[in-house]
Amino acid sequence: MSALQQPRIRIPRSARPGEAIEIRTLIEHPMESGIRGRSEGAVPRDMLNRLVVRLNGETVFAADLGNGTSANPYHVFHVRMERTGEFEFLWTDERGRSARATARVTVG
Amino acid sequence: MRIARRPLLLTLAALPFGARATPSLEAAMRELIGEAQPEEGGIALRLPATAENGGQVPLTVAVESPMTPAEHVVRIHLLATRNPTPGIASFHLTPALARAEVQTRIRLAEDQQVVALAVLSDGRVRRAAAETRVVTGGCIG
Numbered sequence: 001m002s003a004l005q006q007p008r009i010r011i012p013r014s015a016r017p018g019e020a021i022e023i024r025t026l027i028e029h030p031m032e033s034g035i036r037g038r039s040e041g042a043v044p045r046d047m048l049n050r051l052v053v054r055l056n057g058e059t060v061f062a063a064d065l066g067n068g069t070s071a072n073p074y075h076v077f078h079v080r081m082e083r084t085g086e087f088e089f090l091w092t093d094e095r096g097r098s099a100r101a102t103a104r105v106t107v108g
Numbered sequence: 109m110r111i112a113r114r115p116l117l118l119t120l121a122a123l124p125f126g127a128r129a130t131p132s133l134e135a136a137m138r139e140l141i142g143e144a145q146p147e148e149g150g151i152a153l154r155l156p157a158t159a160e161n162g163g164q165v166p167l168t169v170a171v172e173s174p175m176t177p178a179e180h181v182v183r184i185h186l187l188a189t190r191n192p193t194p195g196i197a198s199f200h201l202t203p204a205l206a207r208a209e210v211q212t213r214i215r216l217a218e219d220q221q222v223v224a225l226a227v228l229s230d231g232r233v234r235r236a237a238a239e240t241r242v243v244t245g246g247c248i249g
Contacts, residue, residue, distance in 0.1 A: 020206030035192050060204035066195030068188045068215050070164050070246070076211035079204055080175075 004048075004099035005029065009089060014106045015081040025051070026074045027091050027099060033067040047094050048073060054088045055079065081107045133187060133223070136194040140185045141225055146235030153224040153236040162216040162246030171208035171226040171234060175201075181208035183227040190220035215246040 010024040027048070034045030051073070053061040061077050073091075089101045150172040159165040173181045180203045186196035199210050208226070216222070219241045226234045 033193075055204060058202075058204070059200070060202050062200035063210075063212075064198040064200075066197055067193045068186065068191055068196030070213040070215050072213075074211075074213050078206040078209065080206040 004091065004093065004097055007089060007091060007099050007101045009087075009101050009103055011087065011103045012105060014108070017082060017107055018080060019107075020078045020080050021105065022076065022078050023053070023087070024074070024076045025053075025089055025101075026072060028072050029091075029093075031065070031069060031071045031073065035067065045094070048091050049094050050092045051075065052088075052090045052092075053077075054090075056085045057088075081105055083107050130189065133189055133194050136187055137223075137225065140183075140187075140198065141227060141233050144227075144231065144233040146225060146233045148235065151224060151226050151234040151236040153222065153238045155222055155238045155240045157239075158241045158243065159216060160243045162218070162242040162244055164213050164246070165216050165240060165242075166211070167214050167222070168209065168211045169224045169226075169236070173208040173228070175203050175205055175208055177203045178229070180205075180229045181226050182229055183225075184208070184210060185225040185227075186212075186214065187223045187225070188214070188216060188220060189223065191215065191217045196222070216240060216242045217245045218242050 005028040007027040012021050015021050029048050030046055032043050032046040036043045049065050051063040052059055060079055084107045085105055087103045090098055092098045152170045154168040169184055171181045181201045184199040187194045188196055196214050201208055221237050221239045224236045
């Protein structure tokens with residue numbers, strides 16, 4: 001099984017206590033629903049179905065991805081930073097493969 | 109095709125909240141929010157009025173919420189009314205988020221209405237809808 005692409009994360013390296021930081025995530029993936037090209041030879045289904053974002057091990061945001069999510073899934077959300085922490089971003093596909101990224105945000 | 113679709117789209121747009129839309133959309137909604145009756149207001153769904161490429165349509169959904177442990181948004185569901193399947197995404201939110209807001213990019217096969225449902229920590233559900241015209245459909249190649 002081939003590996004998933006390495007995701008791209010845009011996140012600040014530091015924040016003030018209580019600051020809301022913006023996090024942008026992107027992972028290259030075709031998100032083939034299996035519906036496309038049904039008439040002339042179907043393109044097999046190949047979908048990421050979940051993104052989980054954890055901060056110091058606690059889930060802060062997650063997404064269940066359906067057929068209506070675009071190729072190269074892109075998500076932007078905002079986290080309030082109370083203390084220095086380690087983010088983990090984990091995408092998984094329907095076949096159980098995963099792609100992971102981490103980022104540290106220093107608060108002070 | 110477009111002429112034939114218009115009356116249905118207008119009907120969908122004019123339906124009061126809780127009214128029956130298409131059977132598959134209605135079933136998808138019930139699976140996500142049970143028997144809760146969605147309320148209007150306190151939620152904004154932003155999509156372009158016209159999307160050149162239905163395969164990459166930018167979407168922002170924002171819910172008015174203090175995002176405290178006592179009062180926050182727990183889920184935001186996005187549904188398409190005229191894609192081959194209605195599911196777009198379901199987001200799980202927590203009070204660690206500074207805002208009940210998510211931006212993403214979605215696929216739309218044709219002109220249609222997108223529906224956002226926000227489930228609050230007290231069990232109430234808010235609903236917003238937005239209509240987008242799609243120049244080149246994004247689902248079926």
